[in-house]
Amino acid sequence: QSALTQPPSASGSPGQSVTISCTGTSSDVGDYNYVAWYQQHPGKAPKLMIYEVSKRPSGVPDRFSGSKSGNTASLTVSGLQAEDEADYYCSSSVGSNNYVFGTGTKVTVL
Amino acid sequence: QLQLQESGPGLVKPSETLSLTCIVSGGSIRNSGLYWGWLRQPPGKGLEWIGNIYHTGSTYYNASLKGRVTISIDTSKNQLSLKLSSVTAADTAVYFCARRCISTSCFLYWGQGTLVTVSS
Numbered sequence: 001q002s003a004l005t006q007p008p009s010a011s012g013s014p015g016q017s018v019t020i021s022c023t024g025t026s027s028d029v030g031d032y033n034y035v036a037w038y039q040q041h042p043g044k045a046p047k048l049m050i051y052e053v054s055k056r057p058s059g060v061p062d063r064f065s066g067s068k069s070g071n072t073a074s075l076t077v078s079g080l081q082a083e084d085e086a087d088y089y090c091s092s093s094v095g096s097n098n099y100v101f102g103t104g105t106k107v108t109v110l
Numbered sequence: 111q112l113q114l115q116e117s118g119p120g121l122v123k124p125s126e127t128l129s130l131t132c133i134v135s136g137g138s139i140r141n142s143g144l145y146w147g148w149l150r151q152p153p154g155k156g157l158e159w160i161g162n163i164y165h166t167g168s169t170y171y172n173a174s175l176k177g178r179v180t181i182s183i184d185t186s187k188n189q190l191s192l193k194l195s196s197v198t199a200a201d202t203a204v205y206f207c208a209r210r211c212i213s214t215s216c217f218l219y220w221g222q223g224t225l226v227t228v229s230s
Contacts, residue, residue: 001173003156036216045206045220046157052214089157093215097145097170099159
């Protein structure tokens with residue numbers, strides 16, 4: 001199973017929006033509505049930000065939103081804040097209890 | 111609040127077996143419907159799912175590691191374990207244990223991770 005493709009980097013100024021793409025295939029992202037997004041600060045464990053394409057776990061600000069079209073999922077962070085600077089990873093289910101992750105995107109707040 | 115804590119040797123020799131333990135606190139590992147997993151992240155690289163185990167002991171592994179990985183659960187100690195055999199430098203990574211989201215495919219609770227280096 002090949003890793004999902006994400007842009008290596010993305011950036012925006014405070015208050016702006018940034019969108020990260022996650023491109024897979026018809027066998028993973030395109031076939032399942034089980035896309036999740038994780039935020040990871042340096043030296044820390046990943047934190048779940050979005051699950052099932054567009055749902056937010058309790059406690060995640062509504063500035064974070066997700067969507068999917070065909071084989072590509074997207075994460076949008078609106079109203080960028082300094083604490084949003086982190087690495088972001090997408091993941092997709094590939095069948096039951098089988099997962100593939102994205103290559104990761106480093107988001108910089110300018 | 112559920113907490114997970116990985117532990118194990120930080121250095122393993124090539125061709126040997128990597129063994130890690132994850133102690134779960136704040137909740138029972140045997141609760142019905144729960145899946146527990148191991149994931150890893152090589153230094154400076156992305157995440158890779160290693161495998162999951164259901165509270166009954168049923169296991170699911172990443173095909174790329176199949177044959178080398180064993181995940182087990184000890185309900186009496188409220189912990190899960192990972193064994194990865196015949197390790198090489200490519201297995202050097204931070205290893206995380208995690209609990210899958212209930213009734214959906216994501217990982218909600220994570221341990222802090224433990225770095226394992228494969229080197230002679």
